[in-house]
Amino acid sequence: MAGETLHTPATLRARSEGIAAGLPGLLMSAERLAATILLGEHGRKRAGPGDAFWQFRSAQPGDARRAIDWRQSARGDAHYVRETEWQAAQTLMLWVDDAASMSFAAAGRPSKLRRAQTLALALAVLAVKAGERTGLAALPEPPRGGRAQLIRMADALMEGGEVPDYGAPRPRVMPMGSRAVFLSDFLGPPEPVAEALTAAADRGVRGVLVQILDPEEEAFPYDGRTVFESMSGAVRFETLKAGRLREDYLDRLATRRAALRDLCARTGWRFHLHHTDASAEAALLSLYTVLERGR
Template identity: 40%
Template sequence: MARVRVLPESARSPGRQETESALSLAHRMPRLVLEARRVAANLAHGIHGRRRAGIGETFWQFRPFVAGEAAQRIDWRRSGRDDRLYVREREWETAQTVWFWIDRSASMGYASDLAQASKIERAIVLGMALANCFVEGGERVGMLGLMSPRASRRIAETMAQTLVADRASLEEDLPPQAAVAPQHEAILISDFLSPVRDIATMVEGISSRGARGHLVMIVDPVEETFPFQGQAVLHDLEDGLSLRIGDAASWGKAYRLRIEQHRAELQELARRRGWTLTIHRTDRPASEAALRLMTLVATSRGVGAGGR
């Protein structure tokens, strides 16, 4: 049976002393910054180099169609040459701003022995890795409610320092209500276990001026499979409540149905607002989610050029 653990509050924000020292000495960088750099390096020769997809007039490349994209983006002439579907991409010609928000609430401290990392560690690594890729591509990166947009080559370290200094957001499981400017991008990384109506209010607020967005749902494999049997005690990490159940296997069936319904509602919310939803399990490499997000961001910009 899978074992689980919950990280304490101090582990959901990198240690202040460790991180501040690391910012002045590169060889003492925090482990999460180093991991983010590694993930970003794996993407350096991928889809988001100095030339990148967007709303320009110049043809750049054909790339494989990604599930979840609009069907009208398919180039049927190119796709007819073999058994795969392809999308025609044009080169991006103007700099953009990408806003990040990373959930560091109590539920993000959850980790099982089936995962490669805790949810919070994976969320931070993914956010910093993506930010590094965007800056390398000539764009600016900000953090909702915490950091103004900037194009610093030390963006991963800057984000880490910002998270270290911020203690007020540790109990917030949704980002601040702040409308993002038109044509800007918002990437929100969380487990999104809040009620869908609350998430919908947040999404509508951020996108009210026309900004595009992407929800990245971080999931521990145990949260998907619920592989427990016999008696069990369930703990609500946000509210401090506990529930003792006598037959975990039977209870798990209802749980999995509820999770499936919750995700379907999130998917519909994202579709309705023109956003995307990515579900990333912590037993999978961070690079998988990073590559998908880079593709979805490029795709959303191409769609935006012609209107949704």
């Protein structure tokens, strides 16, 4: 798997400028993808008492004045809104892995990162159209609704900068009782993923892990003399007999996937595998259906 050159200030600036130029395209692609899904009562078909008190949250722009709990707000300098169980269920949090490994793409296919960004933002579009709040779990800003939030999220997803070879979810905002979708190749250390899902489960958060891979990463079509290099260029390995590595590689990939499935089963999450040569529409519909059913 060929890698990229090492990052320098000049290449980082060029990358950032290119990413900024692609912002409108990402949002348009996400909205076009979301339009293929028949909008229903997304996330609202949940059993149980919907009017029971769930939590206080900080008031956000757009909240009605009547929604503010003045008694709770009087205890400090901030304004708070009293949420019910039904309202708490109307929040969708997203994490998109932007590590260097996600930039891998075989010829003629989108990168794993681009597919993850498009799917995540399409889910956000659907949530906003259903009157829900949405946000990026890795950022400190609280989830919000409205088109302005979609633009903020698209901008954040397209930000450039130095990144590690592999990403790890470290959510900063995960409202209790919300739903979440994490999109990554999940090829890095598994411990942070387990920690994030365990912490989410403790807060009543349920969601979906979406492992996104290029088909070439599944097939390992290499033989003979091959140079493997990480996408950041930091790691390089050369072998004369790449074919002999295939069985060990595929075994490790299968073991990692089994561990992810087991983790999801233990924390009440769902696991979804997506390849970049597959239909983005089908993947979005599958994710939408799982979230709608509240599983």
